Amino acid sequence: MKxxxxxxxxxxxxxxxxxxxxxxxxxxAYGRTAGLSVAVVAVVAAIGYYxxxxxxxxxxxxxxxxxxxxxxxxxxxxxxxxxLAGTVxxxxxxxxxVARKDTVWPFVLILGVEAVAFVVGRAIYADRDAA
Amino acid sequence: MRNRVREARLNRGIxxxxxxxxxxxxxxTVISIENGRYSPSLPLAFRIARFFDSTVDKMFDPxxxxxx
Numbered sequence: 001m002k003x004x005x006x007x008x009x010x011x012x013x014x015x016x017x018x019x020x021x022x023x024x025x026x027x028x029a030y031g032r033t034a035g036l037s038v039a040v041v042a043v044v045a046a047i048g049y050y051x052x053x054x055x056x057x058x059x060x061x062x063x064x065x066x067x068x069x070x071x072x073x074x075x076x077x078x079x080x081x082x083x084l085a086g087t088v089x090x091x092x093x094x095x096x097x098v099a100r101k102d103t104v105w106p107f108v109l110i111l112g113v114e115a116v117a118f119v120v121g122r123a124i125y126a127d128r129d130a131a
Numbered sequence: 132m133r134n135r136v137r138e139a140r141l142n143r144g145i146x147x148x149x150x151x152x153x154x155x156x157x158x159x160t161v162i163s164i165e166n167g168r169y170s171p172s173l174p175l176a177f178r179i180a181r182f183f184d185s186t187v188d189k190m191f192d193p194x195x196x197x198x199x
Binding site for chain 1: 157169
């Protein structure tokens, strides 16, 4: 059964929900004004995502969740590069934290989640079409 | 990969947007295919060939870029 949820609303919804969580955390930590500022940024971001998601471009299609096979491949490559960048940052962060005798668990967590996600991803997508 | 998509499209006098809609892909993807920057998947290649009442081997020329 096909979902009736419009794909174009997904990114704005994530921005609103994520923004609300951040605004709440910020509000608790730094007060109501700080929380409201984050909420405003989240709403502006959600509106921006909605507008961008309707544009006739590769990025618009990705945000609007209406990608074709080339755009899916493009998104996959971009996500792969982002993961690689995250891994490098995690590794460098871990080395710096060890050298400074700082807390290392956040970096171990990042690298561990990436490694597990890679293995799980391989298992899930092994028999599926790339496109 | 070289192809005859642009040539076939111009012969039919249709726009990139029209062929994109007929094939169920974006206009950007049609542009990429026509420019040889993107090699379509086999199902899409068949859809393109059928759209132009042709065959895949007539529409697409792999030259020496065959990756096995």
